[in-house]
Amino acid sequence: MPLDHPLNSLGFAKPPSQTRVVVAMSGGVDSSVVAAQLAEEGYDVVGVTLQLYDHGAALAKKGACCAGRDIHDARRVAEDMGFPHYVLDYENTFREAVIDEFADSYLAGATPVPCIRCNERVKFKDLLETAKDLDADCMATGHYIQRKMGPRGAQLHCAEDANRDQSYFLFSTKPEQLEYLRFPLGHLPSKDATRELARKYGLALADKPDSQDICFVPNGNYAAVIEKLRPGAAEPGNIVDIDGTVLAQHRGVIHYTIGQRRGLGIGGLADPLYVVKLDVDKKHVIVGPKDLLTTRTVPVREINWLGDDAFDSKTERHISVKIRSTKPPMEAIVRPLSATTAEIELLTPEEGVAPGQACVFYDSDSSRIFGGGWIWRGY
Template sequence: MAEHPLLRPGARVLAAMSGGVDSSVMAATLHHAGYEVIGVSMQLFDKKTARTSDGKCCTLDDFQDARRVAYEMGFPHYVMDFEARFRDTVIEGFIQGYLDGETPSPCIRCNQHLKFSALMERAESLEAAFVATGHYATITHADGRWHLRKASDPAKDQSYFLFHHTQATLARTLFPLAGLTKPEVRSLGAELGLHLAEKPESQEICFVTQDRYDSFLEAEGRDPGRGDGDIRHLDGRVLGRHRGYWRHTVGQRRGLGVAYAEPLYVVRVEPATNTVWVGGEADLLGRDLVARELSWVDGPPRGPLACQARIRSRSMEAEALVIPLPDGRVKVAFAEPQRAIAAGQAVVFYQEGELLGGGWIDSQPE
């Protein structure tokens, strides 16, 4: 288990338990190591509509799995109601992102506002020194500062989803799985006798109960009501009609319903004119972006910052220069063109495997 410089023997730890393998092994490992573990599962949406299908987390079945692990290990487990906060900070932002023509990333918002904000508040009320999660990332301490680095297993690294961390939050956070691979976590779960050691991973957004995200917006009654609009090529030609601009995202190829001589991709979604702009593969390439709502692990840069930037969770980092702007945003200039830069997604900055910070790709240029 990765050690934290401030972790003392027998310390009380609030363990965030989703009911999956990672968080269960994390909590069981802490308990087995002698820490006073309080297991907590977060109720984030209406339990009556929570599904039990594969690929989703935070369902009633997941809560039962987490409770069973706590019972088997011998530590307390609670389900805490964060439904209203989740609705305000995550679901509403997800909906508004699509209405603004963006591609939202709700899992990062959940980490920021629930796991490492709301849970830390609850931990303080329970006199727990730390909040522990099953994320794969590494916290170190050197030269009087906290550092957040990638996990040792590149295939499981989740640091991209944690760019909101600060010195204050890292001092109270534990990532016990940082040095393990997924097979090692499953093996450890089996050694500990956990019944869910082979449980499949969750893949989809937990609160979207429909097969498509646009169906979720319809079910929420959030169709902006602008009706059909034009699908335009970047050269200005109208190629077809869409059934709602918010049904389309940058980089999309399928579902356009447009016949053309070469493959077409969504290049830009423009709510103001109810237009979906399309082009060829080359039109998806961009050399720069502007990011808003910046968060820095150890404070913002005082000038241009040379680093590696990642524009989506499953992409590789690319060499970039981060340039602070007068309005608090930053411009990110890439050494090489990047494919399908999508507003609403996170751009995260690294140097040699250390996470420096990140922000949200803005739909508004300089």
């Protein structure tokens, strides 16, 4: 094959038919479209779906990704498009790497984001290694994010459609993983465009609803899942003000989150009170006025840096950060303390910063993502 063969759509200097790509298929519309599109383009597609739950387990809710119905839907897409499809049992891996940490973090008073850990520890680690074992040239997913080539290698960029952008959940992608990964949907203008492609390829699931909430948390009821995973964890205690005065009793710290106002059972006060801190050791839910939720300083650890230069304590960086998946990035100053820890100064104070959430770094002047880390101490 000549060395000057033009690059195919996945960036390889060879025909699609000679390019093997493993597609991580959750059974949803997005990953199904990726698989169908690559198969239509003539790539050597291998579909892989992870079974993350026992089909009879109460943890999985109807419509959750990687559960029974979705496995069936992924298999049907593979059959219709004519490429092989495999289901891998990752139940134990998922429980150990994601669910157990979720439960333990919640019990410690944090607000974890298990979807990030799933991408980091399961999909982009174990599944990616499986793709390499299958002699694939790359692995493709249905995430809404973009991979662009820069002068020093692959870069991570936000999706074209800001409403679908999933950069908050993918900040921990390592540079070497980014070299191997592909995200064919990141450039699309909207989810409607993805569904239109599904109809073009004749996929029966073109109008299938998106998954909502955390896949193993039915109806967003975190506390119920924690009680199932850790029986007896919801021990009662006191709701106290910042001076330690007991205002009411609660039925378990796991039922509360930083910034919560409703459902505290302390109505009738002159001014509204919010949860400002959770003291797990004392079993205290600490409440106070709204201004106590506001902070400018956010400590971050376990930083994954995706910039071109080294992340060290000598360089103060003016970038944008996102501390919630649903809010736009805000201007900030990052002051590195080590290769993996930093103090973030928000130029505009933010309410309800909670330990266990992610702090994702963005270039203020472009769509590039510089990585991020984990917020580790509450305020």
